[in-house]
Amino acid sequence: MKTLAPDWYLRVRLKLRHLQLFVALDDYRNLNRAAGSLNMSQPAASKLLGELEEMLGIELFERQPRGVEPNWYGEVMIRHARTVLANLGQAGDELMALKTGDGGSASIGTVMAPAVDAVVDAVEAVRRDLPRLHITVQVETSDVLVPRLVDSKLDFVVARIPQDVDPNPFIYEEVSDEEICFVVSDQHPLAEKAGIRLVDLIDRSWVIQPRTSILRRRVDGMFQSAGLPIPAKVTNTPSVFMALATVAKTEAITVMAKTVAQLFAAPGRFRILDFERFSVQPFGLIRLRDKPLSPGAAALFKKVRGTLLPG
Numbered sequence: 001m002k003t004l005a006p007d008w009y010l011r012v013r014l015k016l017r018h019l020q021l022f023v024a025l026d027d028y029r030n031l032n033r034a035a036g037s038l039n040m041s042q043p044a045a046s047k048l049l050g051e052l053e054e055m056l057g058i059e060l061f062e063r064q065p066r067g068v069e070p071n072w073y074g075e076v077m078i079r080h081a082r083t084v085l086a087n088l089g090q091a092g093d094e095l096m097a098l099k100t101g102d103g104g105s106a107s108i109g110t111v112m113a114p115a116v117d118a119v120v121d122a123v124e125a126v127r128r129d130l131p132r133l134h135i136t137v138q139v140e141t142s143d144v145l146v147p148r149l150v151d152s153k154l155d156f157v158v159a160r161i162p163q164d165v166d167p168n169p170f171i172y173e174e175v176s177d178e179e180i181c182f183v184v185s186d187q188h189p190l191a192e193k194a195g196i197r198l199v200d201l202i203d204r205s206w207v208i209q210p211r212t213s214i215l216r217r218r219v220d221g222m223f224q225s226a227g228l229p230i231p232a233k234v235t236n237t238p239s240v241f242m243a244l245a246t247v248a249k250t251e252a253i254t255v256m257a258k259t260v261a262q263l264f265a266a267p268g269r270f271r272i273l274d275f276e277r278f279s280v281q282p283f284g285l286i287r288l289r290d291k292p293l294s295p296g297a298a299a300l301f302k303k304v305r306g307t308l309l310p311g
Contacts, residue, residue: 086152104296
């Protein structure tokens with residue numbers, strides 16, 4: 001395969017239309033539907049893709065009877081196309097913010113505990129300095145937030161780098177571990193019990209995050225390390241609110257960050273079980289190494305960092 005020159009994108013006459021087509025093909029996995037979403041005919045889209053593949057000397061998508069699938073080369077182009085288009089969108093937002101005297105925008109993501117502990121305080125602090133800054137905060141699990149960061153949908157996140165994600169594109173500053181706890185309703189049979197052990201929890205009903213989450217893996221690992229079977233009566237949900245609603249109406253047990261439990265677990269309704277201290281792996285501040293923050297995002301990052309890492 002021929003080597004690509006540093007300015008290969010100029011030589012192959014790469015256009016924004018190509019980038020839009022890559023993203024549409026990834027979204028629809030069908031050339032006709034992808035073309036329709038861009039107000040193009042299928043022959044025009046097919047020609048656009050074919051010309052680029054010919055100039056690159058690389059096939060990017062595998063044509064199949066029911067659609068198209070990106071190969072490894074195509075996955076690379078899709079990932080970078082999403083980043084370029086997102087960056088251009090953000091550039092437009094920043095230009096309009098400057099033109100209208102607005103404060104710009106910042107989009108961050110966080111796992112639950114930092115959202116309760118620090119992010120709210122940081123947002124309020126930066127709001128005093130930049131009252132017109134548009135701030136978006138997404139609270140999700142790390143496996144959802146980090147891909148959004150990679151796709152430039154978020155400026156930075158307070159989370160963990162998932163095990164299956166390459167850490168090299170990121171700047172990571174560790175903050176602390178996250179203490180977690182078991183929560184039940186105030187009327188649960190174990191609510192008043194002192195010195196709860198894992199064996200007391202095996203045959204109970206649970207409502208907990210899916211198996212892909214770090215918190216779930218930590219809980220399952222505790223039972224396995226103790227030589228005990230993993231609880232089988234489990235309802236899976238990533239939603240803290242769904243978990244608490246289930247706990248309030250049933251004898252289910254849920255697991256959450258202790259700071260979150262202390263905020264939401266109203267006295268007389270919920271109870272944190274008397275169990276030994278345990279935690280999940282540390283979380284940290286994560287941003288992309290090769291993408292500078294906008295002025296608004298940089299100001300918010302500084303406040304969040306100062307709240308999480310004082311001194």
